[in-house]
Amino acid sequence: MLLHVSDLIKTYRGPDGAVEILNGISMTMNRGETLALTGESGSGKSTLLHLVGGLDQPDGGCVDIDGVDICALDDASRAAVRRDKVGVIFQQFNLIPSLNVASNITFQARLAGVEDPDWTRNLTTRMGLADHMGKYPEQLSGGQQQRVAIARTLAARPALVLADEPTGNLDEGTADTVLDLMLTLVAETNAALLMVTHSERLAMRMGRRLRLRAGRVA
Numbered sequence: 001m002l003l004h005v006s007d008l009i010k011t012y013r014g015p016d017g018a019v020e021i022l023n024g025i026s027m028t029m030n031r032g033e034t035l036a037l038t039g040e041s042g043s044g045k046s047t048l049l050h051l052v053g054g055l056d057q058p059d060g061g062c063v064d065i066d067g068v069d070i071c072a073l074d075d076a077s078r079a080a081v082r083r084d085k086v087g088v089i090f091q092q093f094n095l096i097p098s099l100n101v102a103s104n105i106t107f108q109a110r111l112a113g114v115e116d117p118d119w120t121r122n123l124t125t126r127m128g129l130a131d132h133m134g135k136y137p138e139q140l141s142g143g144q145q146q147r148v149a150i151a152r153t154l155a156a157r158p159a160l161v162l163a164d165e166p167t168g169n170l171d172e173g174t175a176d177t178v179l180d181l182m183l184t185l186v187a188e189t190n191a192a193l194l195m196v197t198h199s200e201r202l203a204m205r206m207g208r209r210l211r212l213r214a215g216r217v218a
Helices: 045-052 075-085 101-112 117-128 141-156 172-189
Strands: 002-014 019-027 033-039 061-064 084-089 160-164 192-196 206-212
Touching: 002 045, 019 045, 019 061, 033 045, 045 061, 045 160, 045 192, 075 084, 075 101, 084 141, 101 117, 101 141, 117 141, 117 172, 141 172, 160 172, 172 192
Parallel strands: 033 192, 033 206, 084 160, 160 192
Antiparallel strands: 002 019, 002 061
C-alpha cells in the first residue's frame, strides 16, 4: 500500500466560529492505481488533496505515504517527503516565469537529485514539447503550459501524483489529450494518481472514483 489516509479531520476558523471541511475521511491507494476525487464545490476535495500532499496539516487523523506518517513530521521533513515521493499538478500550472521550458521541466527532478536526461527527453518528445524547450511560459498556450507542468512532475518519477483539476482551464479536446498523456505516463512509472475533477466524463476514465459530500465520503 502506497497511501493510507485514516480519519482525517480539518476545520477552519471563520467569522462565526469553526467551519468543518473534512470529517473522518479514510482511503487507501496502491502503486499503479488511479482515483478520481469528485464532489460539489466546497465538499473538501482540494483540502483533502493538500493534506495528502503535506501542504497543510489536519486537525485529526493521519496520512501515511509509503510507510511514513507525514502528519507526525516537522515542516522540513514533510517537504523532503514531497520532494522525494510526491508530485503535484495544479490547475494554474505554477510554472516559473523566469525559466524556459527546459529548466521548468527539470526543476523538480534536480531538487530531488534524480534528474535523468534520457527520461526527460522521452517526456518532452511525447508531450509535444521538443520544439518549445527554449520558450518561456508566457509564450505558450494553456494546453502547452499544462503539458510542461505535467512533464515537470513526472520528470522526478514520484510514487504518488496529485492533480488538482489539471484540465480545468482547457477545452474538452485538449483536456482529453492531456489526460491521455498523463494516464499513459503514470502507468509506465507505476505511480498512483489521485485527481480532483468536476468532470464526470474524465472521472469515469480513472480506475476508481471517490465522491465527497460535506466533508465525508458519500
